[in-house]
Amino acid sequence: MSKELLDKKDIDRILARMAHEILEKNKGTKELCLVGIQSGGVHLAKRLAGKIKEIEGKEIPVGSLDIAFYRDDLNIREKQPAVRRTEVPCEITDMKVVLVDDVLFTGRSIRAAMDALMDMGRPSCIQLAVLIDRGHRELPIKADFAGKNIPTATDEDVEVSLEEDGLEDKVTIK
Amino acid sequence: MKILIKNGHIIGPSQGIDGIGDILVEEGKIKEIKMQDEKNKSRESCIMNRESDARTINAKGLYVFPGLIDMHTHLREPGYEYKETIKTGTMAAVKGGFTTVCSMPNTNPVNDNSSVTDFIIRKAIQEGACTVYPIGAITKGQKGEELAEMGIMFSEGCVAFSDDGKPVMSSLIMRRALEYSRTFNVPIISHCEDISLSEGGMMNEGLLSLTLGLKGIPSEAEEIMISRDIALANLTKGRLHIAHVSTEGSVRIIRDAKERGINVTAETCQHYFSITEKTVEGYNTNAKVNPPLRTDKDVNAIKQGLKDGTIDVIATDHAPHHRDEKLKEFDRSPSGISGLETALSLSLRLVHEGVLTMPQLVEKMAVNPAKILGLNKGALKIGSDSDIVLIDANKEFKVEAERFISKGKNTPFDGWILKGMPVMTICKGKVYE
């Protein structure tokens, strides 16, 4: 059984709020950059940057990060993640980097993403923005900006589909 | 001991026998052959009624052949007992329906003198399950340089001469061998390979050898030497027998020579008409053999050569090797197939396919080898040795290399389902079931 949790409008409202929160916490856009985790996080990062521009009128750099080389589950995953591009358009050293992902679950992807970021430079701080926090953390990781907290069972699947991938904007649980 | 083989389909091409009948064996000789009366099939055979004390074997539904003769066997003893011994090799032979094998001289020491010949013959009498006739080396140490003492080896019991495994590269030495051997009227069995052309080769030369990265041996390496040896046979009037013919061109050359009346005979082996070079794929060392497995067109030509009589004999070229030797890099693995226990079944496929008739098969595997080597064998006639094999031509079985009696489990036919097998071999007065 699949149940729709958020629709296009919900997502848009949440992202707008998150953009405000990010700006509030960082006191503007100075030395701010967004890095989306491949693949779902990349689209969200771009949307957040768009919202930030609407609010502040300033472009901030948006990058994409592939964490395949940093995962700890290469052997146990049934499907090997495809290696996608890592493109961070600015030096991240001394920047405030906001990692963006679609769903926060065990925290292992975020751990991998932080390791990957650290190998690229030395950010002044790393913050985490996620659209959905579904709980069940296996590592001491917490989102700075969470779109929506959704209690789930471990065997359930939370799926974020986005228009950028040719789908309808929505979040479903199965 | 008396043995009565009843109601079998007896095939004795040398005597023109092909029909249902009974054979009575007594004291290791064939005492009586009685063919069934066509008009009165229900009547019990008269032998049966008379010989009530004989062990009776019901051969109904089975073929009865003269014991098969393999004129190309590597028994490996002396010197390579870890590969095979006279005892294990002859036991494998008997299981395969052979009652006589001819052992090739590439032992260690080489059978190039009468003491080795004598050793093999004695050992075979003591331990051999079937009759063994040694083949002596043409040249000392199989080096292709100096003639071995053929005459002495002949008187000791060698039935032919060959440097098998190696060609006699010198045309002069080959000429001398063909000339000199005329004294004893024995065949020279030639391993035809121009090693200057085949050097380093491991499989048939062609696209497959290129894509496997294995150095190829062109058909011409065989054909050049066959042409040379045929020319020398024509020059010397010696008796030339070509070992393990593998190519279409070879068949053509031999056919042509026979048409010209040159004294040449030829053999092929079961693998040359059963499988092709494709078997080598995956670096299958069990398919590494010399001459190499060839192509479909060669397989078809070999079959045609057997059918039209160009090729006289099916020999096994039984070449057992130790498991460890075949578990090596392809280029470091020795050539050879353990053949005694599959040769007949693979050859029976030719009968099932209609290439050969049953009597023709018996000619290729018993009658002609005896004729070429001058053996008083290969015939089902009164007074001859009771070398007999009973064949179930329709029984299907799975080849299981690990269950070979031979020490050599090296076969590319492992796991094959074959139709037709020997079910009983009578040899040296014993019955093997």
Place this chain on the structure above:
Amino acid sequence: MKLSSKDLLGIKELTKDEIILILDTASGFKDVLKRDIKKVPALRGKTAVNLFFEPSTRTRTSFELAEKRLSLDVLNLSVTTSSVVKGESLIDTALNVQALGADFMVIRHSSSGAPHLIAKHIDATVINGGDGINEHPTQALLDAFTIKERIGKLEGLKIAIVGDILHSRVAKSNIYLLAKFGAEVRLIGPPTLVPEELEGLGVRIFHDMDSGLDGVNAVMVLRIQMERQGKGFFPSTLEYSKNWGLTSERLSMADKDAIVMHPGPMNRGLEVASDVADGPKSVILEQVTNGLAVRMAVMYLLAGVRE
């Protein structure tokens, strides 16, 4: 998508999609190699053994560095220090290496099929680092990567391979790979070194350099082994060089944007003129760099196959 086999034995055994996967993954690693920190923890805690039964500096160092950048522990075993000289069988050597805890074995061996034999008997991942005159799959992959990076595609290109095709595992692997992508492969060299039978793979054979190079997009020059001299393949290196050496004059027959490749090590002035090797069309050093990325990609992807 995953690779289907735990081993990389040859290009023959790969599908086109698998090759694309490897090349795509390699571009991810090429990015990594441009960073200050060129190492990723992808295969941390695993062990690679480079089992080289044949001398090689280039391929071994490339694998070694690729392994180190994947955070693998690396052990190099070469024939002179191994027990093969003491008569140990290939399978025993491999089993011993596996018992040391090797997860990857990169095999270089003078016998065609040696990596295949090892792969049949061990569980560790086997990567063919060049076997006899059979294949050198990672070289073909890095060549394809280089062509794709420079020209943008492989499909429909005309690519010439010049030299000793008969004895070249590099050429063989490249032929299989390029054929899978529908490139036109031209083999150029004397008939003694370019067997006719290869036409069965859909390649075109040329014995004349100028007509073979006409309009090609890439020229792969093969190394001429000095030991072939005096074996009847060609009368002398001088004569070879006159007929099949790549000079800038001959290169002008090729497409104006053609690239020149060589798997190394080069015999300057023999199979390739110095001004060509060092010229603007040469991508020979890029091939070396790309080799790292491709080998990292291969090992990373194979690690994903193992359970």
